Amino acid sequence: MPAKYQSPDYYRLDDLLSDEQKMTRDTVRAWVEDRFLPIVAKHYQAGTFPLDLVPQMAELGLFGATLPETYGCAGMDQVAAGLIMQELERGDSGLRSFASVQSSLVMFPIFTYGSEEQRARWLPRLAKGEAIGCFGLTEPDAGSDPGSMKTRAVRKGDAWVLDGAKMWITNGTLADVAVVWARTEEGIRGFLVEKGTPGFSAPEMKGKLSLRASVTSELVFEEAVVPEANRLPDAKGLRAPLSCLNQARYGIAWGAVGAASACYDEALRYARERIVFDGPIARFQLVQEKLVWMLNEITKAQLLVWRLGQMKDAGTLKHAQVSLAKMNCVTMARECARLAREIEGANGILDEYVAMRHMLNLESVFTYEGTNDIHKLVVGADITGFEAFRASTQRMESPLGGGKGEQ
Numbered sequence: 001m002p003a004k005y006q007s008p009d010y011y012r013l014d015d016l017l018s019d020e021q022k023m024t025r026d027t028v029r030a031w032v033e034d035r036f037l038p039i040v041a042k043h044y045q046a047g048t049f050p051l052d053l054v055p056q057m058a059e060l061g062l063f064g065a066t067l068p069e070t071y072g073c074a075g076m077d078q079v080a081a082g083l084i085m086q087e088l089e090r091g092d093s094g095l096r097s098f099a100s101v102q103s104s105l106v107m108f109p110i111f112t113y114g115s116e117e118q119r120a121r122w123l124p125r126l127a128k129g130e131a132i133g134c135f136g137l138t139e140p141d142a143g144s145d146p147g148s149m150k151t152r153a154v155r156k157g158d159a160w161v162l163d164g165a166k167m168w169i170t171n172g173t174l175a176d177v178a179v180v181w182a183r184t185e186e187g188i189r190g191f192l193v194e195k196g197t198p199g200f201s202a203p204e205m206k207g208k209l210s211l212r213a214s215v216t217s218e219l220v221f222e223e224a225v226v227p228e229a230n231r232l233p234d235a236k237g238l239r240a241p242l243s244c245l246n247q248a249r250y251g252i253a254w255g256a257v258g259a260a261s262a263c264y265d266e267a268l269r270y271a272r273e274r275i276v277f278d279g280p281i282a283r284f285q286l287v288q289e290k291l292v293w294m295l296n297e298i299t300k301a302q303l304l305v306w307r308l309g310q311m312k313d314a315g316t317l318k319h320a321q322v323s324l325a326k327m328n329c330v331t332m333a334r335e336c337a338r339l340a341r342e343i344e345g346a347n348g349i350l351d352e353y354v355a356m357r358h359m360l361n362l363e364s365v366f367t368y369e370g371t372n373d374i375h376k377l378v379v380g381a382d383i384t385g386f387e388a389f390r391a392s393t394q395r396m397e398s399p400l401g402g403g404k405g406e407q
């Protein structure tokens with residue numbers, strides 16, 4: 001469609017942003033428009049990530065944006081970092097996923113739990129995009145319950161021997177360094193496993209119908225030897241990987257607003273231009289109801305993530321508040337994409353329109369980094385004090401009747 005993207009801003013959220021934050025957002029927005037959107041459909045169809053864009057993303061300071069300048073990072077505030085994710089996901093969830101993994105799931109743990117040597121070795125290269133990272137927590141039989149992971153690391157002198165497999169790992173095949181979580185005798189620990197380590201391979205997973213412009217891989221460890229110097233010394237227990245996921249979920253909440261905004265903008269322009277029954281479909285009440293629903297939800301989500309950013313900068317943000325935001329924003333974006341596709345009729349299934357691509361991507365976003373239902377349980381536990389993750393494995397007699405003694 002001819003007209004340029006106009007980000008919805010019904011409540012003048014721009015007034016809440018500093019000039020610097022607006023400049024960061026506008027720079028990333030223009031880059032996504034000029035460099036990414038013209039090639040995304042080709043990559044989505046091919047199932048590839050546009051690796052040649054990585055140096056440009058690094059140049060813009062998009063990797064580890066909130067980390068200190070001493071490591072070659074931009075030292076931005078959290079709202080600015082959120083706005084980056086919003087604009088990247090306006091392009092594609094795969095693009096935002098690449099940046100989220102590099103920043104929140106690789107640079108953050110190295111910065112937070114790594115030794116000074118590990119920080120100095122990896123952070124500047126990751127910031128410049130000269131090295132790519134991935135984060136291996138999920139396993140074929142351990143997704144929502146990562147504490148049940150089977151990957152083991154056994155200490156042998158000055159090294160660790162890793163055995164096991166990870167699955168669904170974004171950037172796995174591309175990565176120079178994998179942040180891998182494994183069970184040891186002392187509990188769960190994190191390791192930096194470098195590309196080329198004997199016994200370590202990262203085959204790409206094929207057949208995805210969602211997040212196609214993103215590389216997803218298995219990580220396989222067959223007696224892979226990792227030096228003690230590559231263990232993250234301050235990462236102890238499951239709390240460490242969960243804290244990384246919390247960082248990434250913050251970005252996802254912002255990102256989902258970007259995906260929803262792209263869909264809303266496209267659907268609004270389409271509705272004004274598409275002539276059916278002698279006039280634009282935007283004049284029909286049923287079409288307006290969909291557009292208003294989208295704007296309403298986007299506006300609430302914009303306020304929510306902005307407030308989230310303020311609390312993150314103030315250091316008062318609780319992980320359950322991030323869960324609520326991830327849950328809310330992704331749910332509303334998923335519905336916005338579906339409604340936009342609906343408004344666009346048959347055209348909506350084409351790759352020259354963004355709605356269907358976002359709709360398919362958001363299925364992954366809905367599930368990864370904690371499924372929507374898991375985040376409900378996190379918030380539920382926070383407000384009630386009762387954790388509902390583990391149901392009793394004892395079978396109830398049917399509550400609908402038909403139990404013992406019934407005729």
Ligand SMILES: Cc1cc2nc3c(=O)[nH]c(=O)nc-3n(C[C@H](O)[C@H](O)[C@H](O)COP(=O)(O)OP(=O)(O)OC[C@H]3O[C@@H](n4cnc5c(N)ncnc54)[C@H](O)[C@@H]3O)c2cc1C
Pocket residue numbers: 101135136137138140142143144145167168169170171210211216364367368369370371372373374377388389390391
């Ligand atoms: C494209 C993509 C990229 C990914 N990238 C990464 C990555 O880079 N690194 C990484 O480590 N992982 C990654 N993941 C994995 C992702 O985090 C997991 O898929 C996710 O945690 C869910 O795990 P699962 O798929 O095994 O689902 P399961 O845990 O098997 O859940 C299946 C269903 O059961 C529900 N369920 C589970 N437990 C409960 C409960 N207690 N109560 C109610 N319902 C429940 C879930 O909500 C879900 O609907 C990625 C996934 C995808 C799709």
